[in-house]
Amino acid sequence: MTKTILTVDDSRMMREMLAKVLKDAGFVVVQAEDGVDGVRVLAECSPDVIITDINMPRMDGYGFIEAVRGTEQHRAKPILVLSTESDPDKKNRARAAGATGWIVKPFNAESLIGAVRRVSA
Numbered sequence: 001m002t003k004t005i006l007t008v009d010d011s012r013m014m015r016e017m018l019a020k021v022l023k024d025a026g027f028v029v030v031q032a033e034d035g036v037d038g039v040r041v042l043a044e045c046s047p048d049v050i051i052t053d054i055n056m057p058r059m060d061g062y063g064f065i066e067a068v069r070g071t072e073q074h075r076a077k078p079i080l081v082l083s084t085e086s087d088p089d090k091k092n093r094a095r096a097a098g099a100t101g102w103i104v105k106p107f108n109a110e111s112l113i114g115a116v117r118r119v120s121a
Contacts, residue, residue: 035059
């Protein structure tokens with residue numbers, strides 16, 4: 001069964017890179033431009049895994065994670081943070097909001113695919 005991944009990132013280049021890596025690995029990819037767009041997209045689809053950036057306009061990754069965790073339908077959905085940030089306090093804040101894992105940009109394609117497969121198994 002093919003898994004669907006929602007990527008939420010304000011960088012078009014990053015969304016394109018993620019889409020290529022994930023599609024090449026056999027995943028279906030749905031994209032959103034920021035947290036507000038991510039919440040809208042989630043109302044229309046039910047991905048198996050969510051990958052989100054932290055630093056985004058309108059609604060940052062923390063707010064997006066909290067919004068996802070606040071819904072019954074997506075409360076237990078795996079959420080991976082993909083960010084240039086590596087500060088332990090920011091990682092702890094993301095974990096407290098409900099993030100499942102953290103990957104630092106720039107990402108290694110094999111590591112990203114491995115993390116997605118682990119949390120979606």
